[in-house]
Amino acid sequence: MALLQLAQAGCGGMGLRHVYGLAELRRCGFDTFDLAALCDLHRSAAEHVAREAEAALGLKPRVYTDFKAMLDAEPGLDAVNVVTDTRMHHAFALDAFDAGLHAAVEKPMGLTVRACRKMIDAASAAGRVLSVSENYxxxxxxxxxxxxxxxxxxxxxxxxxxxxxxxxxxxxxxxxxxxxxxxxxxxxxxxxxxxxxxxxxxxxxxxxxxxxxxxxxxxxxxxxxxxxxxxxxxxxxxxxxxxxxxxxxxxxxxxxxxxxxxxxxxxxxxxxxxxxxxxxxxxxxxxxxxxxxxxxxxxxxxxxxxxxxxxxxxxxxxxxxxxxxxxxxxxxxxxxxxxxxxSYDAALEQPDRKLIAIELQDFADAILSGRRPEVTGEEGLDAVALSYAILESGRLAQPVGFSDVRSDRVSAYQQPINAAAGL
Ligand SMILES: NC(=O)c1ccc[n+]([C@@H]2O[C@H](COP(=O)([O-])OP(=O)(O)OC[C@H]3O[C@@H](n4cnc5c(N)ncnc54)[C@H](O)[C@@H]3O)[C@@H](O)[C@H]2O)c1
Missing domain, CATH: 3.30.360.10 (Dihydrodipicolinate Reductase; domain 2)
Structure with a gap:
């Protein structure tokens, strides 16, 4: 079966770890993805991760510094893996769904509750998989x-x-x-x-x-x-x-x-x-x-x-x-x-790449079989909402209802963040 053509956005620390996760998948016998393309604002970071990918996977991904340019230049893609810092998660997921692609995003799923909601709605409208890479x-x-x-x-x-x-x-x-x-x-x-x-x-x-x-x-x-x-x-x-x-x-x-x-x-x-x-x-x-x-x-x-x-x-x-x-x-x-x-006995870096491999395989299985990924947008939103419930309550100096934060009814703490991100 043809491998899923994957592009990854973000080639910082976690971007590198995701490539090691893909390598671990391959090592354990899962021929799931071809990492076709990588994108980072900084070409040198993307080139470094591309070389690591080539060494581990035998194929050098093409390198881009602009996400949309990458999507335009790569018509054969099936999915994107968003591993940029959190500020870009929603924007890139929305672009991916617009282009008819499936998207996995690193935790936290989105910058705010509102960002997460937009991602869920866009995935659902496009009929594409949205999977949250929560590894722990x-x-x-x-x-x-x-x-x-x-x-x-x-x-x-x-x-x-x-x-x-x-x-x-x-x-x-x-x-x-x-x-x-x-x-x-x-x-x-x-x-x-x-x-x-x-x-x-x-x-x-x-x-x-x-x-x-x-x-x-x-x-x-x-x-x-x-x-x-x-x-x-x-x-x-x-x-x-x-x-x-x-x-x-x-x-x-x-x-x-x-x-x-x-x-x-x-x-x-x-x-x-x-x-x-x-x-x-x-x-x-x-x-x-x-x-x-x-x-x-x-x-x-x-x-x-x-x-x-x-x-x-x-x-x-x-x-x-x-x-x-x-x-x-x-x-x-x-x-x-x-x-x-x-129990198991392994240095931190080993389970780290294995857990990333597992979440990426879950993403692939959801794409191929039509089932839900383990951590859907709704579950990713739950975790973001709980973290913001803590911050909202701290700001208000009073208890907050989880469902009020999750539905964006209580959002004073997040309002300036939403405004700065144009949400
Ligand atoms: N699951 C975990 O255990 C874990 C651990 C660390 C980080 N993370 C998550 O992974 C994501 C990345 O974190 P990190 O530690 O790698 O941060 P980082 O700053 O090292 O990497 C982010 C990369 O994204 C790139 N980037 C930013 N904006 C971009 C844009 N518009 N277009 C292309 N590239 C862009 C940056 O240049 C940078 O190289 C974050 O969401 C973070 O929360 C998860």
């Missing part, structure tokens, strides 16, 4: 956690606690836009992973009450020992990144309480301005015990501790608690052919 939930450990929760191993979920706190004073991965409110600041950029996982494990949210703050208003442009930093070496700096420091405009800290539609409650904290000991914690308490998530892409085991016990259930017994648990065929092939596992 596809980790085998998160699949197992979901199966354990579904099987009732900790009883009825009551309380979800998550905290991710770091004390950086520098610009995250030396990429300034992550600190800019109008371009999708930290609470959206990083928090949307937590939002997606929260919804995946706990179901719908009813209301949110949050406190938010911007502590580190000036951030230094310095390379730090950060995971994935090496994928950014070829990236071309923006003008604002040429100075020694940037002025941050997006909140770097958020602490939120949530009530779920199930009646459970939760708390989620994110901060990149909490100096000292970092924390990374994710625990769900149910009526019969607790489930501690190991952190996506770590491969560490899940800790299920049952009521009255001091130590967690052993790894072998854990799989016995979810007898129906099976990884899907694609995930299983990516992770060495096993269809169930309670």
């Amino acid at each position: 939930r596809r980790d085998p450990m998160n699949r197992l956690a979901k199966a354990l929760l579904r099987g009732g191993v900790v009883g009825e979920p009551r309380l979800a606690l998550s905290a991710a706190t770091y004390g950086g004073r520098g610009v995250r991965q030396v990429v300034a836009w992550r600190h800019m409110r109008d371009r999708g600041g930290l609470v959206l950029e990083y928090g949307v992973h937590a939002s997606d996982l929260t919804l995946y494990f706990m179901g719908g949210v009813e209301r949110v009450f949050a406190e938010t703050h911007l502590w580190e208003k000036t951030r230094a442009m310095q390379k730090a020992e950060q995971p994935m930093q090496r994928f950014y070496d070829h990236r071309v700096r923006e003008e604002v990144e040429e100075a020694g420091a940037i002025e941050a405009t997006a909140e770097d800290t958020a602490l939120a309480l949530m009530r779920f539609t199930s009646g459970a409650i939760g708390q989620t904290t994110y901060s990149d301005a909490a100096p000292g000991e970092p924390s990374d914690t994710d625990v769900i308490y149910g009526s019969e015990g607790s489930l501690r998530l190991p952190g996506s892409r770590t491969g560490r085991p899940i800790h299920v501790t049952l009521s009255g016990r001091r130590s967690p259930v052993g790894q072998k017994d854990l799989l016995g608690q979810a007898p129906d648990f099976r990884l899907d065929e694609v995930t299983s092939k990516m992770f060495g052919g096993r269809d169930k596992m309670s």
Whole structure:
């Protein structure tokens, strides 16, 4: 069967990782895509990623610096993969649907709730697939956690606690836009992973009450020992990144309480301005015990501790608690052919490319079979809406209804962002 002809927009850090994801697909026997074309504002970045693609896939994609020019010059395309910074996600997805193409977009799906809604409507009008590349939930450990929760191993979920706190004073991965409110600041950029996982494990949210703050208003442009930093070496700096420091405009800290539609409650904290000991914690308490998530892409085991016990259930017994648990065929092939596992051992970069491969294969299968992708536009919007519910509540200093934010009825925080983006 002919391979799907794919073009990718965005050749920064994540753009490079997506090419490694395509290479991983090929390595594991999935002949799915030809990466026909790449586009980035900066030719040198696109050329670098094109050379990596050629080395890994045996075919050098054609390189463009203008997205529309690429679509015009590539009449044989089936789909585009949008991996630019978040500001362009909706614009490029809309152009793709206009051209009759399917589109996958990186998380966060869109810059605001309104941007996401436009993307959903355009995909539906064009009858094309819109798939959101949310990678964390596809980790085998998160699949197992979901199966354990579904099987009732900790009883009825009551309380979800998550905290991710770091004390950086520098610009995250030396990429300034992550600190800019109008371009999708930290609470959206990083928090949307937590939002997606929260919804995946706990179901719908009813209301949110949050406190938010911007502590580190000036951030230094310095390379730090950060995971994935090496994928950014070829990236071309923006003008604002040429100075020694940037002025941050997006909140770097958020602490939120949530009530779920199930009646459970939760708390989620994110901060990149909490100096000292970092924390990374994710625990769900149910009526019969607790489930501690190991952190996506770590491969560490899940800790299920049952009521009255001091130590967690052993790894072998854990799989016995979810007898129906099976990884899907694609995930299983990516992770060495096993269809169930309670841990895996691999350096971060390995699961990283595997999860990207899995989400891209899901996108392809949705195109070829006509089924929905796992993370549809509506689900991508849910995660964006939850992150914005936190920011909207922080702005209003009062609780907000999730459905009010999701339907764009509560949008004071997003209004200037929408205005700047012409939304
Ligand atoms: N899923 C994950 O784990 C994960 C991790 C990092 C980033 N991301 C997401 O991936 C996306 C890209 O992030 P990144 O870290 O690679 O950022 P980045 O700044 O390194 O890369 C963005 C690239 O897009 C290019 N670009 C911007 N506007 C463009 C335009 N109009 N036309 C063509 N190219 C354009 C830039 O030149 C840059 O090279 C973001 O949406 C981000 O949230 C996801």
